[in-house]
Amino acid sequence: MALAISGNRLWFTSRDKHLYSGSLSQGKLSKIRRVDIGEPYDWVRHICIDSDGYLWLPSTKYMRYDPAGFPHPPDTILSSNFLCSGPDETIIVASTKLGIYKHGELQKFILPDTSRRIYSVYQEEDQDIWIGTLYGLFVYKNDRSYFKGNLSPILRERISSITKLKEMMVIGTSSHGLVFLYNDSVTDHLTEENGLIGNTIKSLYAQNDTILWVGTKDGLNRIVFTPGYDDYNIESYGQSDGLPSNEINSIRMHDGFIWLATGTGLVSFDPANLKPHLVPPLIQINSIQINGRDTCILDYYSLAHDQNDIRINFTGISYRLGENLRYRYMLSNYNDEIIQTKNQWANFPNLPPGDYTFFVNVGNIHGIWNDSPKNIQFRINKHFTQTIWFMILLIILSSGTLVLIWAFFQRQKxxxxxxxxxxxxxxxxxxxxxxxxxxxxxxxxxxxxxxxxxxxxxxxxxxxxxxxxxxxxxxxxxxxxxxxxxxxxxxxxxxxxxxxxxxxxxxxxxxxxxxxxxxxxxxxxxxxxxxxxxxxxxxxxxxxxxxxxxxxxxxxxxxxxxxxxxxxxxxxxxxxxxxxxxxxxxxxxxxxxxxxxxxxxxxxxxxxxxx
Structure with a gap:
């Protein structure tokens, strides 16, 4: 879904390729009607409204329509899969090339030094244009394109969304979270490990200079920065908090209310009333498999050398239905790195002999973790050939062999x-x-x-x-x-x-x-x-x-x-x-x-x- 707000009217599209309109008042939508614009070529993923009140819709025949759905095409129609509003009442249309329109007339045509498909565009007040493509980030300035993938390997991947937070450029990627740029340098990189609800960024919205809303495939984040941008707090929200879907495709704000276009519908809320769920979920061990076979759940296992393929299944228990839980676990003496995942299992094949302790914990999307993680101890015993008795026997046999060799040479002598x-x-x-x-x-x-x-x-x-x-x-x-x-x-x-x-x-x-x-x-x-x-x-x-x-x-x-x-x-x-x-x-x-x-x-x- 896509949405746009003009005055007290909200426009949105659905996956049935239709356009709808309704009246806004105090976070509620009423008088919803369907606007007939003909059959689009594809889903309409973006909606823009220019200063003349016309709707701009990519993947449609005429691209520019009046509020009643009648076409008012611009003087030049370009192929488009993305569009957004630019400074000075302009509309930017993009596919593999860019067109900048004003009052329905093409003001500038740009052919960037890349033939890649464009997924996001942001134009600054100084006319620099940031371009997100399938294969990385570019900036167009002074009639030339400059590749920014050299700033970080992450900026060589697909760029899905771009916005600006005061003096910082915020770059959303399709699989690596958020990247923050300042003065042509990477200042920060946020992922699930830092508290994001998901690494697949779908939409960005800067509420003001210190609040950034991030829509992902797995839910919604609100990031609140300190005035000096030296610290931040991340809040996470999902279906367990009342969202109709965890997929957040578009974010807008009207009359103090946040509006979200999700994968299954529209939702609005007052951000002042949002409160993270502070009750931690519980963690439970469901089953333990050794060499592919279920076994009794114990606190301690002493296993033979060949019983070294271990799988542990666990579950988080939350009092909120459908909460998007996260897990982190570690196996000491094997890999002391803490693994964070959404999977409900951990697999450790071919463990060498030794003593191990498995730790697992669960947290909710607000970053609230249980204070009592579960732990299970394992001992994988050595094979007979690795024991001290075998070593002693081997030394005795070796010594005997040496004696026999010595005796043989003495006999030969x-x-x-x-x-x-x-x-x-x-x-x-x-x-x-x-x-x-x-x-x-x-x-x-x-x-x-x-x-x-x-x-x-x-x-x-x-x-x-x-x-x-x-x-x-x-x-x-x-x-x-x-x-x-x-x-x-x-x-x-x-x-x-x-x-x-x-x-x-x-x-x-x-x-x-x-x-x-x-x-x-x-x-x-x-x-x-x-x-x-x-x-x-x-x-x-x-x-x-x-x-x-x-x-x-x-x-x-x-x-x-x-x-x-x-x-x-x-x-x-x-x-x-x-x-x-x-x-x-x-x-x-x-x-x-x-x-x-x-x-x-x-x-x-x-x-x-x-x-």
Missing amino acids: KIKENARYELVKMEQKLFRLQMNPHFVFNALLAIQGFMYMNKPREAGRYLTAFAKLIRHTLYGSSEEFITLDKEIEALQYYLELQRLRFSEKFDFIIHVDDELIPESTEIPPLMIQPFLENAIEHGLQHKKKQGKLKLDISIKDDCLMVEVEDNGIGREKAMKLQKKKGKLHKSMGLEIISKRMESMNKITLRKIQLE
Whole structure:
């Protein structure tokens, strides 16, 4: 509904798209009649009366009518969904553009720098025009539009109503309450949290410099400011106070009475007789649901860890029928913020373990709250895995696991130590094998023969080689790794002595790959000699012609390759000769080397293979 007052007559529209008129006297309306203006295009949401007594109606064919309903269109008809009175007896018509009329003639046409639909307009005495659109607030001055949404994000939303309270601009929004502007700055912002009955502003009316009436979708507010505007008092009224509807679309004043156009009819009252209802409503807990199931209402609950989805339903009880009650609640230790709502329930899903207290209170539209809020205590117990006993058990199990791991590593360490011990034993066996009495005896006899043959130079050379071989063998048997050049030197002494023993029946060559650096290449000591001995004893010893023995050391695919090659009689023929002599020689050196490799592979990351 919309309404306008001219003299002692009141004009109003209804949602059946009709226009009505009646006589006013001391807050009462009489002699109501319908005025036929034809079929409007839409609901007539605004009515203005110019200084000539003509009615201005948006969403109609002719826009301007006389009191009897006959059309008196202006010289230019603009599309319109909003209109209001301006200063100096003007009428402002708006849709997405503005037209300012006086005495039925278009005085000024304005095309603001916005194509948005216009919902409210207010023109100041200095001719600045405030424009509320779907997407925020603009002001038109000096033939330019200026966007005011940069003053506050709220001013970028739909602006539904604009008025002025002395020097302050009052901006009503469609969902964020009231914004007050002074000297291009936001001075205050009022919402339901500050005492407004609703945040959807439908209409504004400044009774004087200190009293502002605010019509909302949820009721009526009267805001009384102190003279310095440093404080205010908000009163709220709704259907429980006698209003036919909480939707207040238009507010006017006549002869000391306030007239309201509501969603379901007109109402008038003397503001001097308004008295807020001071009796607070009562609060009652209706039901408590845990995991979606109703339960008995108790003062204290001890719940399992998975009983943590809680819904509480409550109701306010008022002695006034239909009072618009408000609720505020808080759950301590969960979210200490006080929630204000009109809903009659509170939901808390997935509560973590802990102790909680739920508080709820109720108040009426006048801001009168009950002095005794209800409270309920909850304890959500921890899961077994979150208890101190589980932590102790976990520590015990973890400690046991660490002990087992420690024992495992100690066992591995012991295995490695045993392997080292076995390796040392193998090396000692190998040393004894290499230096067996038979080899030593034959080497000394050969040296003695040179001495008897009066060949002291040869005897001295071989005796020196024998001594160096003994020294190298003793040194190598005490080390895990020696450099390749030292091992080759020992092998040369060994092969020279073997040639002396067998009357130089074979020649030998030791070849080292150029890519190898013997001085920096390490190998286990005493590993190659048994293979050379095997080649001499089983291959070259029985050869009638001059024998050849070749030792080749190279690197391939990051592996050290050691190859022993001879032109002896071969393994099969050597086996036959041994059988014929009646004894089968078992190569103890190779057996010890194989066991030594196996032992070393247990204690080192480098692997040794025999092919």
